[in-house]
Amino acid sequence: MLHQLLAIVRSRKKWGNPSPARIAVLETGNLNFLLPLFGSEPYTVVPANVEELYLTLSMLRLTIHHVLRTGSLAVGYATAVLEHVRPAIVVTMVDNSQVFQRVAAYYKGCRFLAIQNGNRALSRDNPTGSSICHSEFACLGRYEVDQYRKHGASVQTFYPVGSLRDSYYRNSGQTWKVAGSFDLCVVSQLTPGAYQRHTERMDGMKLLVAHLKRFCEARGVRLCVATKKDPLQQTDLYRWECDWFKEHLGDDVEVIPNLRDSFTTYAVMDSVRVSVGMHTTAMREALGRRKKILSCNFTGNPVYDFPVPGPWTLSDPDYAQFERRLKWLLEMSEDEFCRLCGDAPEYLIGYDSACPTHIFLQKLIAAAVQGASCSSTSASSPAGEMLSDR
DSSP: HHHHHHHHHHEESSOOOOOSSSHHHHHHHHHHHHHHHHHOOOOEOOSSSSSSHHHHHHHHHHHHHHHHHHOOOHHHHHHHHHHHHHHHHEEEOOOHHHHHHHHHHHOOOSEEEEOOOSSHHHHHSSSSGGGGGEEEEEESHHHHHHHHHHHOEEEEEEEEOOOHHHHHHHOOOOOOOOOOOHEEEEEOOTTTTTTHHHHHHHHHHHHHHHHHHHHHHHHHEEEEEEEESSTTTTTHHHHHHHHHHHHHHOOOOOEEEEOOGGGGHHHHHSSSSSESSOOHHHHHHHHHHHEEEEEESSSSGGGGGSSSSSTTEEEOOHHHHHHHHHHHHHSSSSHHHHHHHHHHHHHHOOOHHHHHOHHHHHHHHHHHTTTTGGOOOSSGGGGGEEEEOO
């Protein structure tokens, strides 16, 4: 209760009711990736954690009513805002937001669309699937359909249409060149807080980087680092990340900043012979583009396994095994790797060039604004097939 009172005190105050809009965004992470989906249709942002407070008698009455019914200030307040906004659809890219999911389960006045933003460790973060609730879920691929159903999640409609960011990248025509050419790219998953929250993950990354350094020094292979953080948006964290890799790989290692608007990580991964990392979503998206990857889980914890096993995965931490596998992948042709992949890329990333992910979602949102039901908005392409558990 105390933290809720502090949130109210610290919130930005607005004297008036929220303005009506046909599109609402609840949880504003990755908002810049959502905006192109709305076209010229106005949208409004619904505060997910009472960071913005509308001060009117109507809002007070509605908030109290919904807080008493839901037992949550955040859910009750967001619902009160939605009653004033009266959207046709509420959208988020923070698909694992508990506030979004609880509001979607409670409020029946509009549609709710969650767009998956990354891999989800359901067994770790949601021990019981009943805590997951989506009415409409645009997920990365059919893997999520199987994963979420097996876990007991409540998902009414799946759209296994791929990664939104990956779709933007594929259709952007952008290329991003680095000075010189690289054989390998290590894809970062580093954050300072992981030392406390997920120690085994940091230990696994340390061992992977040590193996890479030994491999490159022994074979004269050129390595670069694709960072997790964007230096324009998270300067201090980006500097910490750079320092960490230089400490473990040497000062001469080439560090490629993750300029999200320019899709630099995707472009670098597409330009090297093999990308190496752990279980980051970027590795999965690269395999979806049929690029050679080696996903290494040296933690001993299966929660960090790559979603689908294959020659692109390795869990044995022994250096000899790592060396043998990486050498084999480097020498393999792209055509041979594609044959080995089979249908795994499409299973993991449901991208369809006939109806790219961002186009599918644009049409889905536009149909909601126009009042069409979700049963009439699934694309005709296989990737856009609507899978309903209703």
